[in-house]
Amino acid sequence: MTISKYVEQIKTGSTNWIRRESIYPNWPGWQDGYGGFTESWKEKDRLIEYIKTQETHHRNVTFEEEYRKLLEDAGIQFDERYLF
DSSP: OOHHHHHHHHHHHHHHHHHHTTSSTTOOOOOSOOOOOOOOGGGHHHHHHHHHTHHHHTTTSOHHHHHHHHHHHTTOOOOGGGTO
16 A cells, blocks of 8 residues: 555545544644655654654644654755645
């Protein structure tokens, strides 16, 4: 399965669930696009810890700042018009 198909299924499934369960009554849906990054298996514990503390982390570093840094660190050229 391609990453794009996987993300499409996650977005479709979660949107349907959010709407069906009325979790967010004014759910606008997901934004267009996505970003996918890989990590080595040996980084698993670090990533789990990051996910557990993500809410606290994003009080200091915005999602946009972090995403931009991930792109830059990976050497990915990007057009600011399409980031956010």
